[in-house]
Amino acid sequence: MKLNRRRFLGTATLATAALSAPAVLGQTRPRVVVIGGGSGGGTVARYIAKDSDGAVDVTLIEPSRRYYTCYFSNLYLGGFWEYDALGHDYGNIARTGVNVIHDWAVGVDRDAKTVALASGESVPYDRLVVAPGIDFVEGSVPGWNVSQQSLMPHAYKSGTQVQLLKHQIENMREGGLFVMVAPPNPYRCPPGPGERISMVAHMLSESNPTAKILIVDPKENYSKQALFEEGWERHYPGMVTRIGPDFGGANVEVRPESMEVVIDGEVEQADVCNVIPAQKAGKIAELAGLTADSGWAPVTPADMRSRMDENVFVLGDASAQGDMPKSGFSANSQAKVVANVIRHELTGSRLFPARYSNTCWSLIATDDGVKVGANYEPTDEKIASVSSFISQTGEDADLRRQTYEESIGWYNGIVADIFG
């Protein structure tokens, strides 16, 4: 018999199945498919594979071969972190027994329980985890769409967009104007825009000290506001101005071709403009029919299970769960709960009560780090904040340096937890 490729694969699969067949004949290993290899998806895939010791067949679908973290991308912008150090590949996740497929998930058939890939293949699942992060709401900043991201970068999904923004700031004319159009709630990484302003101010104060920074913000207030404002006044006096909703911060239009920003009818000429649009769940969550009118995917608080489908879980930024901020730390924390629940359902392992937590560190200037964090517990209605803490204004330099060093320890810890 002539072996063609298809037949060979078929035979090989059969042989493998026969070798690894469990005691119950004909029963295959339960299958978990994870869409998205970030802090939520990477963690859940790895934890299920690691803790089930091969009893669960785990597939991770992620288009990128190298993942660049959003967290610490602001530090790269400020010159405190190397670009390459933001990147992580999937080799170690694969070595824990996860089948990593580098492709786009383009659809989910929830009746047939299959995920369609851009390649045309279809991947079956018993439990599906959807962790696609964010997408931008089209038209949320009039005049801007994704096709103009090279003129006015969002730089809010890490990677080359952040490199581009850094390049533009480095090449800004002397005394030029940097404008940030800040996003409305809810958005990824609540202290992210404030930290970015700090890092841009740090860069400019060294290379272009007469430059100015303008924040156009539709929100009345934002996370760590008092800490950032104190830090900007101390380290970068007179450089940063913020226009909130009282003065038209919610009424903004951009003209990328002419680099103009129109704030409540007044035209500002920008030299660099960072547009961070309104956000929603990553597209595949919507395609899979998991999102609500809000654009986010509602989940049950105790286990992150989709309210639309009991075989599907939604993790991280894409989920609407209640009080947890959209952050890598949150996604990693939620992933461990989901891994425990899925293993319990598929292999009968012990089920433990959900524990959720988050801490967000931000760097304001050299050795001046601050943090905010909270613990969360599920109620019937949502994941609720039950206690929180935040760095205080007026803290001494030693404590701020320790907080910064702690943030580096955290970064190394979480990427080791996911990719190490």
Place this chain on the structure above:
Amino acid sequence: MGVKVKLRLVLTFCIGVALTPMQAFSQAAPIGDASAGSDVYRRECASCHQIGEGAVHRIGPHLNRIFDRGAGSHSDFRYSDALLRQGRDGLKWDLRRLDAYIENPRALVSGTRMSYRGLSDAQRRADLIAYMRVYSDQPQNIPEASPTAIMREVDLPEAVLAIEGDIEYGEFLSSECTTCHQRTGSDAGIPGIVGWPEEDFVVAMHAYKQKLRPHAVMQSVAARLDDEEIAALAAYFRAIARQ
């Protein structure tokens, strides 16, 4: 704390009623019932205070974003000297302070101009405060904002301190630790915790829990670990060093 809402100890463990598995665990308790609270608000507060979109000062200041606000901090409202003084002394409105103030305004701020007799029914206060909480900052957007639920409290007798740690449970719990403390035991930036003698580990965690040790993240982590969980973690981190 005045706001006492009975914790729901779901008894499905014992009686074996088939529910989805996660419901078998006790959960954090909501502050109160916000929809019941809106009736309380209308009856008790609305004649003087506005709340919600477009709210402005009337006889009393509007109550949007009252949580985490300093007492007497609206520059465009005329407060009593007593309330302004309390604000300067650092009085901030949180769950506990609002509860005390609504229960008996003069007990918290002697010279307050708020002529309100107080609300003695704890459940109605809890519902009212849950309603008011809706119009303040949401933790999803402002993580440092006031909590929106009351932590599950676990009381264990002293004797449980001697408990032998459940290594498997410790392994599960440890995933929260290893977000920062590396499993390799590396201590760059964040101290290594692998291989600690169990007793030291337990003592240290209780010191954080009692806020004797000063680190905010660790206090927060330890605050909700019970004795058994601390023992489980101690046993696990000891065990992985032996491997």
